[in-house]
Amino acid sequence: MGKYIINGGNRLEGEVKIEGSKNAVLPILAASIINGGESIIHNVPYLKDVNTLFNVLNTIGCSCSFEGSTMIVNSSGDLNINIPEKPVREMRSSIILMGAMLGRFKRVKISFPGGCEIGLRPIDLHLAGLKLLGAKIVESHGYILCECDRLYGNEIHLDYPSVGATENIMLAAVSAEGVTIIQNAAREPEIADLQEFLNKMGAKITGGGSSTIRIQGVREFQNVEHTVIPDRIVAGTYMVAAAITGGKVVIRDIIPEHIKPIISKLGESGCKIYRYDQSIGISCSKRPNAVEFVKTMPYPGFPTDMQAQMMALMCTAKGTSIFIETIFENRYKHAEELIKMGADIKIEGRAAIVKGVNDLMGAHVVSRDLRGGAALVLAGLAAEGTTIVDNVDIHIDRGYDSLDMKLRSLGADITKDEN
Numbered sequence: 001m002g003k004y005i006i007n008g009g010n011r012l013e014g015e016v017k018i019e020g021s022k023n024a025v026l027p028i029l030a031a032s033i034i035n036g037g038e039s040i041i042h043n044v045p046y047l048k049d050v051n052t053l054f055n056v057l058n059t060i061g062c063s064c065s066f067e068g069s070t071m072i073v074n075s076s077g078d079l080n081i082n083i084p085e086k087p088v089r090e091m092r093s094s095i096i097l098m099g100a101m102l103g104r105f106k107r108v109k110i111s112f113p114g115g116c117e118i119g120l121r122p123i124d125l126h127l128a129g130l131k132l133l134g135a136k137i138v139e140s141h142g143y144i145l146c147e148c149d150r151l152y153g154n155e156i157h158l159d160y161p162s163v164g165a166t167e168n169i170m171l172a173a174v175s176a177e178g179v180t181i182i183q184n185a186a187r188e189p190e191i192a193d194l195q196e197f198l199n200k201m202g203a204k205i206t207g208g209g210s211s212t213i214r215i216q217g218v219r220e221f222q223n224v225e226h227t228v229i230p231d232r233i234v235a236g237t238y239m240v241a242a243a244i245t246g247g248k249v250v251i252r253d254i255i256p257e258h259i260k261p262i263i264s265k266l267g268e269s270g271c272k273i274y275r276y277d278q279s280i281g282i283s284c285s286k287r288p289n290a291v292e293f294v295k296t297m298p299y300p301g302f303p304t305d306m307q308a309q310m311m312a313l314m315c316t317a318k319g320t321s322i323f324i325e326t327i328f329e330n331r332y333k334h335a336e337e338l339i340k341m342g343a344d345i346k347i348e349g350r351a352a353i354v355k356g357v358n359d360l361m362g363a364h365v366v367s368r369d370l371r372g373g374a375a376l377v378l379a380g381l382a383a384e385g386t387t388i389v390d391n392v393d394i395h396i397d398r399g400y401d402s403l404d405m406k407l408r409s410l411g412a413d414i415t416k417d418e419n
């Protein structure tokens with residue numbers, strides 16, 4: 001299962017290099033199916049989710065290798081259109097294989113991803129979008145069979161700017177006949193990165209990163225080489241690590257523009273932030289101030305993937321903060337664990353009221369989801385005494401490359417027990 005053992009109280013200081021983005025690399029790996037050739041992908045983080053998708057690609061017939069932070073995927077030849085069930089059940093985002101496989105082979109069978117720790121996470125918008133491109137979808141015994149004779153461009157208005165649905169539609173539409181327009185598309189930076197990767201491969205997409213995306217379908221794709229954007233959520237997590245320990249850290253190899261909403265909240269809490277071209281310095285010498293209101297929103301709003309980490313910080317702040325989680329209906333599981341560490345949190349539906357306390361205390365806590373787990377580690381860095389965070393392999397390793405090593409390099413007392 002794996003656990004982190006943290007002796008809190010050390011002030012973090014130094015420089016940390018941020019890895020490539022999980023949420024960018026996963027759709028890019030799915031997109032590597034489309035060209036039936038070679039994709040060379042740099043800045044790939046070493047994560048459980050990446051490993052899962054790497055194994056799926058190999059299982060369906062791609063030939064993949066991973067050395068350092070470069071992954072090479074060769075998707076030539078026929079691939080198996082039956083996506084293995086286990087990884088899809090373990091990792092919801094494998095559902096983005098659907099659009100890429102449908103585009104290239106006009107047929108794919110994949111299991112329903114099911115609910116997950118943070119919410120039900122239906123895929124109705126993905127399926128409705130693919131249907132509008134001409135796919136016939138049959139759902140039976142937990143499987144989705146998605147097929148078509150041909151895909152054709154269409155106008156698709158998303159009821160909600162879903163990241164995964166926008167990606168799945170893009171992945172199918174690049175191979176469709178004619179033009180697809182996605183309206184109310186998700187605007188996350190990872191969408192723009194996917195667009196860049198697909199365009200290097202020969203696709204004709206404009207508007208990625210805005211709420212209207214235009215995709216002109218093409219017939220031919222080519223080999224591609226691409227460097228994945230840095231992980232804005234990992235960057236935000238290290239910023240909070242600096243803030244919660246009263247530290248001074250330089251967060252390197254990032255795109256500061258992508259973390260503006262996080263910079264803004266940390267600024268409000270009293271941290272000093274220095275913005276450079278590809279890095280950010282953060283320095284927080286005293287106890288943070290409460291920020292009145294943290295409401296999660298689709299990009300460029302405050303990211304739901306930073307809500308738990310921000311909550312850990314606000315547990316130690318002067319004053320009361322109110323959180324509203326608008327994206328996922330069940331994303332406060334970390335609160336119960338933070339309370340075991342002495343935090344004062346009350347949950348009322350989508351709202352959490354967090355009264356800062358003078359001190360958090362070390363405790364044995366359980367990570368229930370990826371970012372909630374990261375929040376517990378952050379709280380452990382600030383707490384008095386020892387904190388043990390369980391379920392590291394299941395959750396935290398999905399989204400953080402060498403979290404313990406990087407925190408240690410900044411002066412944290414954190415070790416990993418693999419048992």
Ligand SMILES: CC(=O)N[C@H]1[C@@H](OP(=O)(O)OP(=O)(O)OC[C@H]2O[C@@H](n3ccc(=O)[nH]c3=O)[C@H](O)[C@@H]2O)O[C@H](CO)[C@@H](O)[C@@H]1O
Pocket residue numbers: 022023024026093119120121122123124125126127160161162163164165186298304305327328329
């Ligand atoms: C691998 C990846 O990129 N994961 C990110 C992606 O997840 P993911 O792509 O799953 O998130 P979505 O943007 O699709 O989901 C947002 C909301 O829309 C709902 N919804 C979504 C699709 C659908 O067909 N029907 C529907 O109702 C979801 O239940 C959720 O309430 O964006 C989330 C929101 O920024 C992030 O937290 C995740 O880290």
Ligand SMILES: C=C(OP(=O)(O)O)C(=O)O
Pocket residue numbers: 023092093118305370371399
């Ligand atoms: C919710 C997250 O990821 P996923 O969509 O892969 O579950 C996350 O990265 O915080």
